[in-house]
Amino acid sequence: MSLESILAAAKQAIIDIDEDKAVCVAKEALEEGLNPVQVLSEGYSAGIREIGELFSRGEVFLPEMILSAEAMKAATAVLESAITGAAAEKIGKMIFATVEGDVHDIGKSIAIALIQTQGVEVIDLGRDVPVDKIIEAAEEHGAKVIGTSALLTTTMPNQEKLEKVLRERGLRDKYKTIVGGAPCTQRWADKIGADAYAEDAGEGVTKVLELMKS
Amino acid sequence: MSEFFTRMGDGSGVYMTAEEIREDILKGVKDAADRGKIPELTQEEMDYLYKIITMPGNIVGVERGREVVSTSDSGSCKMTYHANIAMERSMAVLVSEKVLGADSVDIGNMDYSYKAVKQIIHNETPVMELAQLNAVMPVLYGSMPNLGLYTKPDGPVENWSELLPLAKIDEARAAQEEAVEHAVRDIVFVAGEMYAAGADGINLDTCGASGDADFLAGLLATEKIKEKYPDLGVEFGAAGEFVLGMHGKIEYDGAKIAGLYPHKQVKLAEKAGANIFGAVVNTNTNMSFPWNIARTVTFVKACTAAAEIPVHVNVGMGVGGIPMSEIPPIDVVTRADKALIEIGKADGL
Numbered sequence: 001m002s003l004e005s006i007l008a009a010a011k012q013a014i015i016d017i018d019e020d021k022a023v024c025v026a027k028e029a030l031e032e033g034l035n036p037v038q039v040l041s042e043g044y045s046a047g048i049r050e051i052g053e054l055f056s057r058g059e060v061f062l063p064e065m066i067l068s069a070e071a072m073k074a075a076t077a078v079l080e081s082a083i084t085g086a087a088a089e090k091i092g093k094m095i096f097a098t099v100e101g102d103v104h105d106i107g108k109s110i111a112i113a114l115i116q117t118q119g120v121e122v123i124d125l126g127r128d129v130p131v132d133k134i135i136e137a138a139e140e141h142g143a144k145v146i147g148t149s150a151l152l153t154t155t156m157p158n159q160e161k162l163e164k165v166l167r168e169r170g171l172r173d174k175y176k177t178i179v180g181g182a183p184c185t186q187r188w189a190d191k192i193g194a195d196a197y198a199e200d201a202g203e204g205v206t207k208v209l210e211l212m213k214s
Numbered sequence: 215m216s217e218f219f220t221r222m223g224d225g226s227g228v229y230m231t232a233e234e235i236r237e238d239i240l241k242g243v244k245d246a247a248d249r250g251k252i253p254e255l256t257q258e259e260m261d262y263l264y265k266i267i268t269m270p271g272n273i274v275g276v277e278r279g280r281e282v283v284s285t286s287d288s289g290s291c292k293m294t295y296h297a298n299i300a301m302e303r304s305m306a307v308l309v310s311e312k313v314l315g316a317d318s319v320d321i322g323n324m325d326y327s328y329k330a331v332k333q334i335i336h337n338e339t340p341v342m343e344l345a346q347l348n349a350v351m352p353v354l355y356g357s358m359p360n361l362g363l364y365t366k367p368d369g370p371v372e373n374w375s376e377l378l379p380l381a382k383i384d385e386a387r388a389a390q391e392e393a394v395e396h397a398v399r400d401i402v403f404v405a406g407e408m409y410a411a412g413a414d415g416i417n418l419d420t421c422g423a424s425g426d427a428d429f430l431a432g433l434l435a436t437e438k439i440k441e442k443y444p445d446l447g448v449e450f451g452a453a454g455e456f457v458l459g460m461h462g463k464i465e466y467d468g469a470k471i472a473g474l475y476p477h478k479q480v481k482l483a484e485k486a487g488a489n490i491f492g493a494v495v496n497t498n499t500n501m502s503f504p505w506n507i508a509r510t511v512t513f514v515k516a517c518t519a520a521a522e523i524p525v526h527v528n529v530g531m532g533v534g535g536i537p538m539s540e541i542p543p544i545d546v547v548t549r550a551d552k553a554l555i556e557i558g559k560a561d562g563l
Binding site: 058059060061063064066067109153182183184185186187188 | 222223224249378379381383386387425457460462472474475538539540
């Protein structure tokens with residue numbers, strides 16, 4: 001199969017929520033000697049992005065989205081060894097957390113699934129995470145990027161608090177920060193001094209890769 | 215080139231040219247029509263919407279004779295927690311009626327969920343009785359079905375938010391179906407007690423906040439309330455512009471609930487026996503007010519056209535074209551109201 005055929009089949013396997021097909025396509029991609037990162041980002045991730053778009057329109061529902069993510073996870077497992085050798089090493093680490101007081105993490109999980117496909121090692125701290133714990137994890141893992149998600153206007157100030165505490169501790173220049181979540185905007189990111197804002201998971205991938213390279 | 219002051223969906227001020235405003239109106243209309251598979255606004259309606267957005271003056275109002283009534287969600291609590299004026303709720307009802315000119319208000323508890331209210335019902339009914347003795351306007355009792363409260367460790371059923379990420383789809387669906395039964399029982403119990411206390415109606419607020427099963431709980435509770443207490447009005451308020459498919463397969467009256475937009479949601483509410491439908495259209499914080507209100511009006515116009523019961527549009531923080539900010543700016547709030555009433559044909563707010 002050609003690269004284009006493999007990418008199309010990978011994307012369609014995710015949209016069809018066909019885990020067996022997703023795994024089969026991944027094996028075929030390796031046999032053909034294709035770049036596994038490209039297969040993930042332009043094939044499987046494209047499928048996940050389409051599922052995400054359909055979800056945001058009320059045309060696909062949470063169970064289907066979960067199952068499509070499972071199919072992608074199975075395909076990723078097949079490609080993982082090749083990715084580890086080829087791409088993960090040269091990109092870097094990222095801390096990701098939903099801020100303290102906020103228990104929403106579906107969007108964050110989707111973003112992490114996509115970012116990981118690009119060879120970024122993501123340390124997921126989960127939800128309701130205090131600022132101190134985020135910084136502690138960033139220091140411990142030697143992360144380059146810190147991503148925070150907030151779904152509530154009442155928890156957004158914790159993204160601002162992260163910027164403030166990083167500055168107070170003289171760590172601000174050591175990390176690149178990115179914010180996301182329904183009430184967040186580019187204006188919010190500019191106001192608090194974050195390095196980037198992402199409207200959705202797809203944009204999150206692009207922005208994180210830019211931050212990694214900066 | 216002249217510019218007009220308006221706002222973004224997060225409430226921040228922005229100046230836009232006439233061309234930019236018209237362009238955003240058109241994009242907002244098309245987005246709603248595409249998502250909801252509903253008709254676009256006419257050119258004449260879009261021109262009038264542009265006129266409303268760019269009218270001089272900080273606030274605008276509807277034409278004489280086109281005023282509509284208002285209902286509320288937890289209205290009796292808002293003077294306390296929004297204005298920081300400590301006020302007993304039955305007194306807040308009277309202030310709403312006699313000072314602010316409200317057409318109706320609902321009494322709600324701070325916990326604002328039927329499950330929580332069930333256990334303190336003996337504290338809630340006297341507030342309703344006192345309000346009914348003194349108020350002339352209809353006074354409702356309001357709360358949310360809030361299906362999530364029935365999951366462990368707070369409730370008896372398994373937690374589908376934990377089951378779903380583990381891909382335990384069948385178990386997650388079964389848990390939601392079980393929670394519906396508990397929620398319906400609690401809602402009907404509270405409605406009965408409030409009926410006895412003299413309530414004019416019951417407000418099922420934010421149906422669907424926990425997904426399609428939550429929406430179903432509201433519908434089934436409405437059916438039972440109307441069967442047991444035909445005189446008790448039911449206001450059925452939605453949680454979002456489409457019903458989130460947390461379950462994905464739940465049906466009511468032969469229709470899959472997940473993914474329904476306001477013009478179809480209202481038909482299910484009608485079928486269940488609701489007297490008022492509260493339509494919701496979400497605000498996008500990254501888009502302008504012209505985009506958001508054009509989109510909202512398009513959805514609402516389709517909803518009111520389909521409805522046979524009054525539609526009261528939710529126009530609060532983050533819905534109905536109103537920016538997602540702590541204090542909704544009065545300039546866009548009044549413009550949203552005027553557009554929803556005069557173009558969207560809303561029966562109430």
